[in-house]
Amino acid sequence: MLRAVLSVTPLLLALGCITEGTVLVVDTDPIVVPAPVPVPVPAPVPVPEGCVPNEAVYTSIAPIVADGCGDCHGEIPRFGAPMPLATYEDLVTWNAEVLAVLMDGSMPPENVADLEHTPKDTLVSWASCGVLHAPTEDGLIASRPVFEAGPDGPPGTTTVDVTANAQVIGPNVLDDYRRFRRVGLVTQDRFIRRIEPVIDDTRVLHHITLKNDDTGIYYYAWAPGTGPIEFPNGGVRLTPSTRLEVEIHYNNGAGVTDAVDSSGVRLFLGAPVGTEWAVASPQTWNIEVPPFGTAEASSTCTVVEPFEVLAGMPHMHQIGSAFSHTLTRVDGTQESLIELTGWSFEAQYIYAMGVDVGVGDTLHLRCVYENDGPDRVFAGLGTSDEMCYDFLYVTPASAAGQCSGPF
Ligand code: HEC
Numbered sequence: 001m002l003r004a005v006l007s008v009t010p011l012l013l014a015l016g017c018i019t020e021g022t023v024l025v026v027d028t029d030p031i032v033v034p035a036p037v038p039v040p041v042p043a044p045v046p047v048p049e050g051c052v053p054n055e056a057v058y059t060s061i062a063p064i065v066a067d068g069c070g071d072c073h074g075e076i077p078r079f080g081a082p083m084p085l086a087t088y089e090d091l092v093t094w095n096a097e098v099l100a101v102l103m104d105g106s107m108p109p110e111n112v113a114d115l116e117h118t119p120k121d122t123l124v125s126w127a128s129c130g131v132l133h134a135p136t137e138d139g140l141i142a143s144r145p146v147f148e149a150g151p152d153g154p155p156g157t158t159t160v161d162v163t164a165n166a167q168v169i170g171p172n173v174l175d176d177y178r179r180f181r182r183v184g185l186v187t188q189d190r191f192i193r194r195i196e197p198v199i200d201d202t203r204v205l206h207h208i209t210l211k212n213d214d215t216g217i218y219y220y221a222w223a224p225g226t227g228p229i230e231f232p233n234g235g236v237r238l239t240p241s242t243r244l245e246v247e248i249h250y251n252n253g254a255g256v257t258d259a260v261d262s263s264g265v266r267l268f269l270g271a272p273v274g275t276e277w278a279v280a281s282p283q284t285w286n287i288e289v290p291p292f293g294t295a296e297a298s299s300t301c302t303v304v305e306p307f308e309v310l311a312g313m314p315h316m317h318q319i320g321s322a323f324s325h326t327l328t329r330v331d332g333t334q335e336s337l338i339e340l341t342g343w344s345f346e347a348q349y350i351y352a353m354g355v356d357v358g359v360g361d362t363l364h365l366r367c368v369y370e371n372d373g374p375d376r377v378f379a380g381l382g383t384s385d386e387m388c389y390d391f392l393y394v395t396p397a398s399a400a401g402q403c404s405g406p407f
Pocket of ligand 1: 065068069070071072073079080081082085094097098101102107108109112115
């Protein structure tokens with residue numbers, strides 16, 4: 001028997017979900033976790049031809065380089081370092097080599113302390129004109145396989161794109177959310193059989209969400225690494241009056257000056273036959289991570305209408321380190337919906353689940369954070385805030401409201 005103390009968020013669980021009290025002490029039997037599957041972090045996108053790091057931002061980059069590299073790559077290089085990295089011009093001259101050593105972790109050398117993740121990521125993003133991000137130390141390990149949607153949409157479907165209209169993303173745009181609404185996409189009811197991202201300017205694109213603006217229910221969320229979702233049978237209902245909203249989160253951290261973006265989503269539409277799906281979104285906003293410390297956030301929800309889970313997409317931001325979503329059956333047995341260690345923001349996948357959840361079962365969501373920076377981190381939508389969500393594709397659609405918080 002394992003004794004675990006669970007702190008449960010009292011708020012933010014929608015109608016139909018029974019919320020539990022403040023702090024519970026629970027006796028738990030060992031959780032059944034499927035064999036771990038290592039998940040490859042996606043191969044980095046090559047740095048664009050002619051990327052010249054933004055000189056105006058150099059003043060905030062110089063201290064990072066001085067701190068991590070300056071002992072050896074100072075104005076007069078020391079300890080066998082072949083060149084200085086002491087000015088903007090030095091960094092431009094050695095840009096490709098600097099990026100290579102930061103991405104493969106070969107600099108600073110083994111015996112010297114590495115840069116913390118956040119400054120390292122800032123340096124990598126700046127040097128690559130916003131295209132690359134520093135990899136996290138440990139690889140991502142998932143308890144379930146990544147959902148495979150296949151390269152093409154289901155036969156007999158037509159496509160429609162819901163995208164931004166050439167948004168100019170200036171060099172000072174940080175954490176900017178822009179919304180694009182569309183109504184009357186169809187003249188009669190259709191099922192959205194598949195959703196895939198339309199990715200345009202990766203230098204400034206942070207993430208994309210697609211939701212039904214009438215119900216607030218999310219249909220899809222994309223962040224780097226996420227593939228398409230496709231329903232094996234049926235789909236999500238789209239009516240002539242459904243108002244869809246695509247929200248795009250832009251972040252021009254590298255300060256590129258020529259960003260124009262038309263990202264969004266592509267919907268594959270078919271006849272409204274077969275299973276109707278919707279998205280449940282278990283979540284907590286009760287997140288507080290101390291500087292240079294670790295913390296957990298969690299929430300528990302009791303199911304009142306049974307549902308089947310096709311797939312799920314865990315979502316956290318930069319300082320997430322581990323994630324679990326555990327199902328406790330009415331008879332006390334436990335199953336893992338998903339268990340992730342070595343979280344990487346660059347690898348936000350949809351995982352295949354195929355689990356039936358019954359009345360009275362409870363879902364326990366848990367996010368773990370490791371903060372290697374000097375600022376306290378709270379829940380929020382911004383890049384440097386944190387989130388704890390598990391988007392679940394479920395049927396019947398009526399069951400999706402439970403365990404989902406307000407937005
Ligand atoms: C403790 C000293 C030391 C520190 C700190 C250090 N380096 Fe180096 N660096 C070296 C030495 C020695 C070499 C040459 C031998 C080698 O390549 O291992 C080198 C080589 C390099 C090279 C050339 C590699 C190549 O393949 O051409 C790059 C680029 C580089 N360093 C970047 C960095 C960056 C960026 C940092 C900071 C994040 C850094 N170094 C921190 C000592 C250091």
